[in-house]
Amino acid sequence: MYADIKNHECDICGKAFSRKCGLKLHLDMHAEIKNHKCDTCGKTFSSKSYLKLHLDMHAGVTNHECDICGKSFTLEGNLKRHLDMHSGIKNHKCEICGKGFNQKGDLQRHSDMHAGVTNHKCVICGKSFLMMGSLKIHLKVHAGARNHECDICGKAFTQLFHLKLHLDMHAGIKNHECGICGKRFIHKGDLKFHSDRHAGVTNHECDICGKAFTLNGELKRHLDMHLGINNLECDICGKIFTHQGYLKLHSRRHADVTNHKCDICGKAFTSKDHLKRHLNVHAGIKNHKCDICGKAFNRKWGLKRHLDMHAGIKNHKCDICGKAFITKSNLECHLKVHAGIKNQM
Known part of the structure; x- marks a missing residue:
């Protein structure tokens, strides 16, 4: 009582x-x-x-x-x-972003994230974490402790959670679907990055040229280009690439691998993305519009080149006479004049 x-x-x-x-x-x-x-x-x-x-x-x-x-x-x-x-009871709500939590401790850790509080520091590399649990997992990486091994391919992980996600990949399980285009993903994080692309989120900007990217990894590869870090060479023609994916696509051209065919005109492409851009041309889709004159383009780089014309930017210079051009193709046509090559009518 x-x-x-x-x-x-x-x-x-x-x-x-x-x-x-x-x-x-x-x-x-x-x-x-x-x-x-x-x-x-x-x-x-x-x-x-x-x-x-x-x-x-x-x-x-x-x-x-x-x-x-x-x-x-x-x-x-x-x-x-x-x-x-x-x-689904979440009585503890964040005053900054409105996200709800069912535990007060979870809200506190979330608030620390907003405040940038990282009290748990790694004594080996100096990286800091919001939670002690995250630090413990991080220390396993330094120790090389990968106790969770895949029975299919033998790859090992520091966390059971990561092994489960890896097994989903083997099973082809993709539970996270994009609400815009319907594309499915194994990881929730991959869906988030994909959604950022739809939303045009580009938080990772290059300090050298100003180009912005959705993913930090994309920015790193781009910086390698500026720094001249080209580690991957094509065995056939010797062309150098900064990323394995780019080399793979390039190698398909040598092998004449064009698995992605246009149903309208029959033209084939080495990648699905190239086919999608091509289909936009057939559909007349031009999402990249000039704010100055209203002209629209189906590719972002086409708009960029057009804006350079408005700005009078001519980055492609002739080494013989010093004349500059907006596009590389215009410079190449100009060099033919110096070489005495005339277009056959």
Whole structure:
């Protein structure tokens, strides 16, 4: 009857207790008085009961089972929080972005992310993390600990979660679908990057030329081009590439591999993306419009070249007479004049 009456309130955080001894144990936590030590891992606790619960975790005792999914927990409180997840209850809302959480601790960590708080630092490389758990996983990378191995191809991972995603790839499971074009992805993160492309999000800008990219990896490859880092050479013609994907597409041309055929005119292409751009020409789709004169283009680089014309930018210069041109093709036509080559009519 009187179990719910909590007259003993903590002066520090305001939490109330029905018994004085409960408040005392709680105050020990604030004072960081931890006299009860775990013999297995050395972790200390403010009360014997907390130590007992901790020891249950080492022993794998999980008496609190979820009636919905069957997952078991050592602590009843963890089960309650888990049930909130099933019910979709998210009482802890972020005041900055409005995202909701079912646990106060999750909201706190999320708020730290907004504030840029990274208290958990790696002593090896100096990288900082929001959560201790993330740091522990990161340390496994330094230690080379990859205990989760794929039975199909033998690839190993530091986290079980990453192995599960990898197995989805083998199984062809793609649960994350783009709401705009219908393309499906294995990873939620890949869908996000794909959606950013639809939205035109380009947060990674080149400090040299100003070109912006959706992915940081794309920017790095682009910077390699500026730095002249070309590590991949074509065995047939000797052409150099900064990225394996570009070399692969180039090699298809040598092999005359054109698997992507246009149903309208029969023209074939080495990649699906090239075919898509070609189909836009047939459809008359021109999404890239000039703000100055209104002329539209089906490719971004076509608009860029057109804007250079408005700006009078002529980057392609003749080494013989010094005359400059907006496009490389115009320069090549000009060089034929110097060489005495006339177009056959």
